[in-house]
Amino acid sequence: MVFQIDFKSGKPVYLQLVDQIRYAAASGALRLGDPLPGIRPLAEELRVNRNTIAKAYTELENQGVIETVPGKGCFLKENTSPFTKQVKHKLLLTEIDEAVVTAHHLQVDREAFLALVRERVDYFERKSQENT
Template sequence: MRIHLSSDGVPIYQQIVDQIRNRIVTGGLDSGDELPAIRALAETLQVNPNTVARAYRELEVEGLVEKRRTTGTFVAELHERRSIAERRRMLEKHLDNLIIQSRHLGFSLDDVVELLRKRDSQITRDGERS
């Protein structure tokens, strides 16, 4: 499992949670798929195993993964993929952070919307090329 860690100030465990959650919600990981063992993922990412364990615990609390005693951590059985309301709630915390940060940096809502449109266009173009 490829996980990209950045030094943008977001805690490492949260980056792990966000990337695994995104893969589960978008179907990149299916119900029943096994996640890497905590120690193995920690070694690959060169982080403390407690960091990975914390990320897995958060995913378990959200009901996205389940720990099976002695066999590992697996993507939980989801009764269909999350509803649009649930996906919106997941996005809201990111929107809140974006709005707060943009205000601190002196950007208006119109500026942020325009930046989002430009980035969306760029990401779409980049995706079509790969």
């Protein structure tokens, strides 16, 4: 997979990597058991500190997205979030709220916003099916 780092996004670099790997997993670009790039080659390629990559992988491991097999590297894990339903909803709410606020400022109305959400969910489902 190809990563894109943007220092101007205001998001810490390690979180950008976390997001992109989660995106790849959700869209099926990365599949169950697929290996993630090694820390060193990825750090060299992106010209970022290897600590940054290691931090991103640790974060993904804590979130239950990947697992580390000693001596072999990191692999995409079966989608079993360790969070309870309540926590999952709470995590999502913050992100949804942000989108709702942005929609308000862009004067995107309720119907158009909900339609967009449906469209994106469909998109990921479609992509994920194409990739399996």
